[in-house]
Amino acid sequence: MPILERRIIGFLCNWCSYGGADAAGVSRFTQPTDLRVVRLPCTGRMNPIFVVKALLAGADGVLVSGCHPKDCHYSEGNYYARRRLEVIKRFLPVLGIEPLRFEYTWVSAAEAKRWQEVVTAFTEQIHALPPVPRLPDDTGIERLLRELENSPLPICGCHAGHE
Amino acid sequence: MSYFLPHDRLESWLDDLERTHRVFAPTAEGRGVVFRRRKPTAESPAAPVCLERRPTESARHVLFPRSEVLLAFRSAHDESGTRVEVFEQEAPAPQVIVGLRACDAKGFAVMDRVYMHGRYADPLYTARRKATVMAVLACVPGNGPDNACFCHWFASGHEEHDAADIVLTPASGGFLIAPVSDKGAEFMESHAGYLEQGNEELENAAAAQRLAAREFLEKHCPAPALSKTETAIMRQFGNSMLWETIGEPCLACGVCTHLCPSCYCFTITDETRGNAGARIRSWDTCLNAGYTLEASGHNPRAAKAQRLKNRIAHKFAYYPALHMGKSSCVGCGKCIRSCPVGVDIRAAVFRVLAADEE
Amino acid sequence: MNNTEIMKNVLERASVLLAWGPGHDALHASPLFARKAHDVDKVVMDVRAVQSLAAYLPPLFQSEKEGRIAVLARPCHVRSITALLQEELIPVERLILVVLPCQGKLDMAKVMAACPAAESLDAAFVDGDNLVINADGRQWLLRLETMLSPACVRCPMPELPDAMIPEGCECVRLDGQARRPGEGGYAALDAFMEKTPQERWEFWKQEMSRCIRCYACRNACPMCVCRDHCVASARDPHWLSELDSVTDKLLFQVIHATHLAGRCTGCGECTRACPMGIPVGLLKMQMNKIVEELFGYKAGMDSKATPPLLTFEAIEKNIREKGK
Numbered sequence: 001m002p003i004l005e006r007r008i009i010g011f012l013c014n015w016c017s018y019g020g021a022d023a024a025g026v027s028r029f030t031q032p033t034d035l036r037v038v039r040l041p042c043t044g045r046m047n048p049i050f051v052v053k054a055l056l057a058g059a060d061g062v063l064v065s066g067c068h069p070k071d072c073h074y075s076e077g078n079y080y081a082r083r084r085l086e087v088i089k090r091f092l093p094v095l096g097i098e099p100l101r102f103e104y105t106w107v108s109a110a111e112a113k114r115w116q117e118v119v120t121a122f123t124e125q126i127h128a129l130p131p132v133p134r135l136p137d138d139t140g141i142e143r144l145l146r147e148l149e150n151s152p153l154p155i156c157g158c159h160a161g162h163e
Numbered sequence: 164m165s166y167f168l169p170h171d172r173l174e175s176w177l178d179d180l181e182r183t184h185r186v187f188a189p190t191a192e193g194r195g196v197v198f199r200r201r202k203p204t205a206e207s208p209a210a211p212v213c214l215e216r217r218p219t220e221s222a223r224h225v226l227f228p229r230s231e232v233l234l235a236f237r238s239a240h241d242e243s244g245t246r247v248e249v250f251e252q253e254a255p256a257p258q259v260i261v262g263l264r265a266c267d268a269k270g271f272a273v274m275d276r277v278y279m280h281g282r283y284a285d286p287l288y289t290a291r292r293k294a295t296v297m298a299v300l301a302c303v304p305g306n307g308p309d310n311a312c313f314c315h316w317f318a319s320g321h322e323e324h325d326a327a328d329i330v331l332t333p334a335s336g337g338f339l340i341a342p343v344s345d346k347g348a349e350f351m352e353s354h355a356g357y358l359e360q361g362n363e364e365l366e367n368a369a370a371a372q373r374l375a376a377r378e379f380l381e382k383h384c385p386a387p388a389l390s391k392t393e394t395a396i397m398r399q400f401g402n403s404m405l406w407e408t409i410g411e412p413c414l415a416c417g418v419c420t421h422l423c424p425s426c427y428c429f430t431i432t433d434e435t436r437g438n439a440g441a442r443i444r445s446w447d448t449c450l451n452a453g454y455t456l457e458a459s460g461h462n463p464r465a466a467k468a469q470r471l472k473n474r475i476a477h478k479f480a481y482y483p484a485l486h487m488g489k490s491s492c493v494g495c496g497k498c499i500r501s502c503p504v505g506v507d508i509r510a511a512v513f514r515v516l517a518a519d520e521e
Numbered sequence: 522m523n524n525t526e527i528m529k530n531v532l533e534r535a536s537v538l539l540a541w542g543p544g545h546d547a548l549h550a551s552p553l554f555a556r557k558a559h560d561v562d563k564v565v566m567d568v569r570a571v572q573s574l575a576a577y578l579p580p581l582f583q584s585e586k587e588g589r590i591a592v593l594a595r596p597c598h599v600r601s602i603t604a605l606l607q608e609e610l611i612p613v614e615r616l617i618l619v620v621l622p623c624q625g626k627l628d629m630a631k632v633m634a635a636c637p638a639a640e641s642l643d644a645a646f647v648d649g650d651n652l653v654i655n656a657d658g659r660q661w662l663l664r665l666e667t668m669l670s671p672a673c674v675r676c677p678m679p680e681l682p683d684a685m686i687p688e689g690c691e692c693v694r695l696d697g698q699a700r701r702p703g704e705g706g707y708a709a710l711d712a713f714m715e716k717t718p719q720e721r722w723e724f725w726k727q728e729m730s731r732c733i734r735c736y737a738c739r740n741a742c743p744m745c746v747c748r749d750h751c752v753a754s755a756r757d758p759h760w761l762s763e764l765d766s767v768t769d770k771l772l773f774q775v776i777h778a779t780h781l782a783g784r785c786t787g788c789g790e791c792t793r794a795c796p797m798g799i800p801v802g803l804l805k806m807q808m809n810k811i812v813e814e815l816f817g818y819k820a821g822m823d824s825k826a827t828p829p830l831l832t833f834e835a836i837e838k839n840i841r842e843k844g845k
Contacts, residue, residue, distance in 0.1 A: 052775045053760070056768045069835065069842070079833035086840045087782050087811050087830070093714070094807035095775070096722025105843045192731055194630045194798025219796060220733065229733065230765035309640035310546035379641065412552040414576065415749075416740035418796050421733045432756070432763040445763040448735075452749035503741045503794035504572050505544040505551030 006060035006126050010037045010119075011046055015073040017065035019109030021119075029116040032123035035063065042066070043104075044077025048088035051102055055092075061126035064104040065118065071108065078106070100125055101132065165361030166351065169337040176357040177212060177261060178203050183353065184296065185258040187225045188212040195219035198260070214262050214300055214333075217307070221270055221424035221497060222263040226291045227278075229421075230445040233287070233431070237439035252287060259296040259350070264307075265327065266314045266495035268297050270424025272325035273482070273491045277427055296350045298340075299327040303372035306333060308380050311496030313509055315377055316386040332369035339369040384509065387516055389479075389490065395519035396480040403468070405518050409475075409511045410468030412504045417448035419498030419506070420474065425491045428454070449473045475511050524695045528561045528593075528619065531693055535617055536588035539577055541570035547645040548632065548654070552577070566593060566695075567647045568665060571626040573790050575601035575743035579610045591617035591693075595626075596681040597672070600786035600821030601743035603687050607824055608784075610746055618692040620681050622699035625665065625673035627652070630798065632668050636661045666700075672789030672802075677705035687824035710806045725771055731797045732770040738801050739777060741794035744784045744820075752776060778804040783812045783830040786821040815839045 012018040018039050024031060040046060043066030051062045064085055072078045085104040092099045103122055107115045168176055178201075180186045186201040191213040197220055201209035235250040271292065278285040279292060302308055324330060328347030331338040339361050342348040399405055420426040430447040434440055447454055450471065455464045464470050482491035492508065499507050522530065532538045532555060542553030542563040550565040552572055575598050581590055594602060599620060605611045624647075632639055632652070639645070642656035652668055654661040673679075679699040686692045716724065736753065739745045753761055753773050760776070761769045777791070785805045792802035812818055816829035816839070 048779050049760070049772075049776055052779075053772060056772055076833065079835065080830075082837065082840060083815075083830055083833055084782075086815060086837075087808070088779065090811045090815075091775075091778070091807060093718065094710075094721065094804060095725060095771070096718045096720070098718060192797075193728065195731060195796070197731055197797070219798075228765065230763055232764070305638075310642065311640075383641070408554075411554045412577075414737070414740040414794075416737040416794070417735040418737045418794075421735040422796060430763070434759070434762055434764070441764075443763045445765070451754060453754050499545050501796035503737050503790075503796075505549050507545045507551070510545070 006034045006123070006131070007058065008034045008036065008061040008063060008123060008126055009054045009059045010035045011040050011043070011050060011062070011064045012037055013043050013066035013073075013078075014039050014041050016067040016071070016109050017107040017115065020065075020107045020111050020115040023109065023112035024115045024119075027112050029112060031116055031119050034060075034123050034126070035119055040066075042072065042074050042077035043081035043085075044072070044074065046081050046085065048084050048091075051085075051088050052092075052095075055097055055101060055132060058132060060101065060129070060132045061122065062102045063119070063122050064102075065107045065115075066104075068106040068108055071106075097132075098129055100129060164342065164348070164351075165366055166340040166355055166358040167334075167337055167361050167365060168331070168340055168358050172357050173212065173214075173338070174209075176354070177201060178209065179357055180259055180261075180354055183257060185256055186261060187222065187258060188261045189214065189216075189218045189263075191216070198222045198225060198263070212262060215306060217264065217309070218262070218267070219497070219501065220422050221267045221495065222260050223267070223270055223274075223424050223426075225258070225260050226271065226295060227274065227288055227427065227446075230443055231287070233442045233444050235439065235441045255291045255294045257294050257296075258291075259298055261298040262300045262331075263297060264302055264495065265299050265324065265330075266312075266493045267424045268299050268324070268326040269314075269317070269493040270326075270495070271297065273425035273489075273493065274427050275326065276486050276489075296328045296346060297326055298329040298331060298347075299324065300338075301330050301332040301369070301373050302376045303333050304375050304379060307376045308383075309496070309500075310383065311499040312380060312494065313384050313386070313496060314494035315380040315384075316389060316494050317490055317492065332372060334365050334369045334372065339365045341366070341369075387513060390488075391516060391519075392479045392490075392512055393483050393488070395516050396476050399515050399519055400472075400476070402518060405515065406472040407466075407468045409514055410466075410471040413450070413467050413471045413506050414504055415450045415452070415467040415470060416503065417450050418501050418503065419508075420448035420450060421446065422497040422501055424495055424497070425478075425493055430454075449477070471506070471511075475508060475515075478508070479512060524566075524697070525561055525564070527693060527695060528555075528564065528591075529558045531591045531617055531619055532556075532558060532561060534589055535591035536586070537581070537590055538619070539574040539581075539590065539592040540564045541566060541572065541574075541593065544569070546642060548627075548629070548639060548642060564593075566621055568624050568627045568652065568669070569645075569647075571629075571670070571793065573598045573601060573741070573743050573788050575605065575788075576741060576745075576790070578602065578605060578616075578743075579746050580748065582611050582615065587615075589615045589617055591619055593619045593621060595621060595623040596678045596685075597623070597676060597786065597788045598743075599681055599685065599687075601788055602821075603685070603824045604744060604784055604786055604821035604828075605746075606687050606690070607821070607826060607828060608746075613687060613689045613824070616690055618686070618690055619695060620686075620692060621695045622681075622697040623673070623676070623679040624698070625669035625676070625679070625700050627668055628670040628673075628793075632663065635663050635668065669700075670789055670793065671709060672787065672792075673700075673703070675703040675705060675708060677702045679703075685822060690824070707806055707810050710803060710810060713803055726767060728799045729767050729770045729774070732799060733797060734770065734773075735796065737794040737796060738774075738791035741790040742777070742781070743788065743790065744781055744786070745777070747780075774801055774804055777801070778808045781805055782808050783816070783818060783828040784820050785809055786819075 066078045189196045190199045190210045196218045203209040278288040324343040328344045342351045428447045432443045456462045478492040538555040540553045541550040544551040550569040638656040644655040652663045818829045
């Protein structure tokens with residue numbers, strides 16, 4: 001069975017890209033549905049480890065989007081983020097992870113059209129890659145939970161956190 | 164009754180054991196020699212066994228995994244409502260550890276006293292222990308004792324066989340194999356197909372080799388009066404200057420405890436994802452600050468010197484006090500060999516003894 | 522004054538001299554905390570003295586009973602100490618640097634491979650260009666050049682330039698002959714990057730499956746200053762599973778490397794400390810190379826410089842701007 005959808009995690013700044021994505025939705029711009037959004041207070045909150053953790057946990061791609069340089073709500077957050085994110089992007093190849101799996105960009109709250117373009121282009125980029133390689137975790141909780149999920153009783157394992 | 168296994172038949176003998184047992188054997192990987200499950204298949208043979216070098220790690224994780232799921236749980240719902248389902252581990256399959264050294268096997272004897280007796284016997288360890296045959300490789304000159312070894316302090320090994328079922332001694336182009344327990348004798352009877360009969364000459368040669376290894380140790384590292392260490396450590400327990408000096412170079416990492424054949428401390432963690440989760444038991448180390456961290460935030464062993472003191476005192480004082488004077492250190496030397504800053508547990512014991520004599 | 526006299530003289534002004542002393546046998550040395558003049562007589566500072574003593578400094582400076590602290594350092598160790606000074610983790614006025622010209626540090630794995638009998642040796646010493654080992658009633662001569670750690674082979678700075686003495690720091694130099702400088706650069710990393718991404722992934726999968734999570738790599742690292750508060754041991758947030766998972770072991774290495782971005786001085790302690798021989802230093806080397814390419818920066822070269830990940834430029838020279 002072909003994989004129709006990939007798992008892409010988007011980390012979006014509350015003050016710009018999150019609004020831009022919202023505006024794109026309100027404007028009924030067609031977008032791929034692969035992206036799952038995590039809202040950040042600022043891209044300065046973006047720990048580079050979020051990117052690697054997501055990729056190692058099975059995400060096929062990670063997209064970070066924040067305010068254009070000079071437009072940060074907190075003046076400087078995206079400047080720090082730019083250095084950290086550029087570093088982590090260049091770091092991925094040593095692990096054998098394709099750097100195209102990760103992008104960061106800037107989209108303001110007013111750029112609904114640009115958001116549509118960014119997310120469409122990134123999703124296409126991820127679809128052009130094979131699914132992310134997985135490490136064999138014989139005792140991993142992922143595998144354990146997969147086995148539990150495959151047993152006949154239905155469980156809801158899709159949300160992390162409390163239910 | 165003894166057997167002889169020529170070198171060139173070692174791999175096929177091990178593959179043959181797979182018929183009835185899961186086989187764990189040392190394998191060279193990178194710079195280390197680690198115990199791995201042999202999984203020969205029709206397509207790919209098992210990685211070659213490495214018996215020429217001392218293993219970097221102990222075989223402890225075969226019976227007491229670094230991390231294991233004690234139970235898994237999930238909430239499930241159907242028409243009758245919601246309930247919690249719990250999944251427990253299945254009974255272990257028969258297994259054999261080949262090529263562990265006598266000190267490693269003695270580590271299991273140390274753990275047996277803790278996990279297999281009394282009201283708090285550990286069912287998972289006990290089940291695995293009973294399902295396991297220990298095939299010990301005897302140390303001989305050139306393949307065994309080095310400058311970090313001190314098993315003769317505890318009589319770990321050369322002629323005594325705590326926890327061992329079978330002993331393999333390198334001798335004239337192969338191994339002399341001798342069962343040393345009923346379990347071992349039974350195991351050998353059903354796996355002697357690849358083997359030749361041993362003879363007295365081989366047995367004598369093997370015994371001489373083992374003796375030579377022991378003599379090397381006695382010459383290199385004379386044993387202290389161990390009967391005095393228990394009281395000396397307890398008397399010096401409050402001598403914080405002494406322990407600070409001993410602990411000064413320690414980095415408080417966990418190399419020593421993680422490689423040790425007889426460290427058996429664990430921690431329990433529940434990890435959940437959505438409506439399902441697992442209760443995990445994983446190795447803990449007393450060198451870690453979190454080991455004694457209390458819920459209040461207070462840590463009775465905040466300093467690394469106190470933590471190293473615990474490790475030494477546990478091996479040489481608390482454990483012997485509970486178990487008929489038997490030390491829980493087996494003298495394998497792994498902690499000395501692999502410590503990044505060369506902390507030597509023997510030197511620490513000598514220091515405590517010297518301080519106590521003053 | 523000879524070196525021993527110099528060190529004794531330094532110890533008169535300091536409460537402790539961090540040095541190396543005898544280890545468990547003649548091939549090994551172990552950190553020595555010299556507090557009395559006669560301790561200095563035990564100091565070992567040839568190729569056997571492999572540990573970086575910089576990792577001891579931040580906690581030791583916090584101790585109230587210490588006065589000034591003197592530390593023996595090879596040039597690579599000075600870089601780590603400078604990096605600690607840059608982050609104001611140690612006080613420059615209480616520090617005395619005792620710098621030795623570097624002959625390199627032994628790679629014990631190389632020694633053991635060249636001379637397996639060394640593990641039960643009777644004596645070992647340095648004689649000119651050779652490491653002499655007496656074992657098993659025989660003598661081995663191993664050429665020092667071939668026995669050094671990879672970090673030493675490529676080290677371009679076996680002698681500390683005066684310009685690199687941290688500003689305001691008392692620095693005493695010991696006598697001795699340094700080895701010839703290496704080429705520097707990232708040859709080992711470049712060779713690794715010749716592999717395909719798939720091969721690199723498989724490499725880490727295989728190597729990390731051997732990891733026993735002792736965290737020696739972390740605790741031996743002079744720049745890992747979180748000590749007892751490492752995210753790897755935290756239960757909340759619970760970044761790393763307690764399951765024996767290759768993913769999480771690798772993730773920890775990435776955490777270590779990212780925490781060292783712009784801070785790692787490439788001393789090689791992480792790789793040396795690993796009991797399982799996992800080359801975890803490669804990841805930090807990649808990080809150092811990126812930081813050098815992007816920001817033209819090497820950690821621990823200038824005690825007044827700001828590490829690049831702690832600052833920014835409004836217009837970055839080497840980062841291509843997005844979305845314009």
